[in-house]
Amino acid sequence: MEREAMEFDAVVVGGGPAGLAAAIRLKQLAAASNQEIAVCLIEKGAEIGAHILSGAVMDPRALDELLPDWKTTGAPLNAPVSEDRFLILSETGATRVPNALLPGCFHNEGNYVISLGNVCRWLGEQAEALGVEIYPGFAGSEVLFDENGAVKGVATGDMGRLHDGSEGPNFQPGMELHGKYTFFAEGCRGHLGKQLIAHFALDRDADPQTYGIGLKELWEIDPARHQPGLVVHSGGWPMQPDTYGGGFLYHLENNQIAVGFVVGLGYANPHLSPYEEFQRYKTHPEIRKFLEGGKRIAYGARALTAGGLQSLPETVFPGGVLVGDDAGFLNAARIKGSHCAIKTGSLAAEACFAALGAGRQRDSLTAYPQAFRESWLYDELHRARNFKPWMSKGLWLGSLMFGIDQVLLRGKAPWTLRHGSPDHAKLKPAADCPRIDYPKPDGVLSFDRLSSVFLSSTNHEEDQPCHLQLKDASVPVAINLATYDAPEQRYCPAGVYEILHDAGGEPRLQINAQNCLHCKTCDIKDPTQNITWVTPQGGEGPTYPNM
Known part of the structure; x- marks a missing residue:
């Protein structure tokens, strides 16, 4: 069945902060010049914000620039940071680092504890009020190219295909969305962004990207334990000193707190x-004292980019741009990416608007990376560029050297440390690593995976093609299990991957795709790069409330 096509000046793929900022800025510029620009934004979640998960403490600098009146127009930034605490944890104790000794990147004065999902819902309202056509529940599943090899838009995924790929009784083909320029704003390890980086070799001059996985729960706690705006970060236990990771605990409004943990995906022990x-x-x-007597109300997980400036690919190519975390714009030292996303979306929109005004289409918007290099965001990321390379050398040495980098050298060290190899290449054979004995969940503070997935409201139609694709079905047992003890069973935060045994005792990999949180960790960390995450039917996956 032939797909229908719709034409726009700009197509935006992804309803996170980067994509929404791009759409809003395009419409602002058009209104200011009394022009008409047709802007379409698609979002794979069932609604704007449904798949958004972040800590989050937000630096409002980019929002101030995009929507200066946000404070009077209902933006859900309701919990200004009231206090910073940074703790180094041992198994039973904690040492608080004096704030005067913390690098500036760990200070949050003027920032806000937020639900990024709710901020995106509000941004979506602002975009629609400006005339942006927003289509939630439509996943961008394919990049479309014109006869000259430039990107001409995307196709949304088919609906109603059966597990074997055939057309079911309710089959509907995807739509083609054509644009003079296409913005890819899918977030970390975007399905289409990954393809574009490979297709145009956008990372040929960049270091390998490095990643983390962030896991988060939302709790309602005893009002007596709640301190609106309190921000707690920690390093140390339970991670080993040679493994990057740390926790956070953020007090929102309404007696709610976000508690979470980030683990760098460059870890070596496959038992982790x-x-x-x-x-x-x-x-x-130090953490349980806030949670005891409370109730866990939501759970989710998401990968995040952490490579910094030296891992950024080229962000422009004929017909399109990468913005936000689809390119890797995140300041890992600050554990913040939403302001980077809004800023890069805005900069790309300004370059696109100028090109449209000049009558151009489907060329490379070189004004965008040039504007980035001249922006405050480039300066911020340049100062933080050595954070992840230093921290990959271990907690104590990394903290000392990054402290020197930031406090003494003010982020202006005359050197840039490099990322040597991708995260998936850093796993060691299971036989060479100590096993880790994890305690059983108590059902009060700690929980099993499946009860957690339930709280994410994740749903996928089971009779559809599996969106977790194996390049070679023999690899999970022949290599991953044999060499690495099937690490996909442990790095997946949703119980998607299981090693089962048949009646004869032969192992096989079971993929429970219906549990998938769309975190993309398997696509990143699989040691053989045999797993590819592709988009399931639009509107499926988690439905995150207030995350």
Whole structure:
């Protein structure tokens, strides 16, 4: 069945902060010049914000520039940071680092504790009020190219295909969305962004990207334990000193707190489970004192880019741009990316508007990377560029050297440390690594994966093609299980991957795709790069409330 096509001046793929900022800025510029620009934004979640998960403490600088009146127009930034605490944890104790000794990147004065999902819902309202056509529940599944090899838009995924790929009784083909320029704003490890980086060799001059997985729960706690705006970060236990990771605990409004844990995906021990490390973290006396007597109300997980400036690919190519975390714009030292996303979306929109005004289409918007290099965001990321390379050398040496980098050298060290190899190449054979004995969940502070997935409201139609694709079906047992003890069973935060045995005792990999949180960790960390995450039917996946 032939797909229908719709034409726009700009097509935006992804309803996160980067994509929404791009759409809003395009419409602002058009209104200011009394022009008409047709802007379409698609979002794979069932609604704007449904798939958004972040800590989050937000630096409002980019929002101030995009929507200066946000404070009077209902933006959900309701919990200004009231206090910063940075803790180094041992198994039973904690040492608080004096704020005067913390690098500036760990200070949050003037920032806000937010639900990024709710901020995106509000941004979506602003975009629609400006005339942006927003289509939630439509996943961009294919990049479209014109006869000259330039990107001409995207196709949304088919609906109603059966597990074997055939057309079911309710089959509907996807739509083609054509644009003079296309913005890819899918977030970390975007399905289409990954293809574009490979297709145009956009990372040929960049270091390998590095990643983390962030796991988060939302709790309602005892009002007596709640301190609106309190921001707690920690390093140390439960991670080993040679493994990058740390926790956070953010007090929102309405007696709610976000508690979470980030594990760098460059870890070496295949027995490590980021999910179980997070569950252990909550049992620490300094963390459990906030949670005891409370109720867990939501759970989710998402990968995040952490490579910094030296891992950024080229962000422009004929017909399109990469913005936000689809390119890797995140300041890992600050644990913040939403302001980077809004800023890059805005900069790309300004370059696109100028090109449209000049009558151009489907060329490379070189004004965008040039504007980035001249922006405050480039300066911020340049100062933080050595954070992840230093921290990959271990907690104590990394903290010392990054402290020197930031406090003494003010981020202006005459050197840039490099990322040597991608995260998936850093796993060691299971036989060479110690096993980790994780305690059983107590059902009070720590929980099993499946009860957590339930709280994410994740749903996928089971009779559809599996969106977790194996390049070679023999690899999970022949290599991953044999050499690495099937690490996909542990790095997945949703119980998607299981090793089962048939009646004769032969192992096989079971993929429970219906549990998938769309975190993309399997696509990143699989040691053989045999797993490819592709978009399922639009509107499926988690439905995150207030995350």
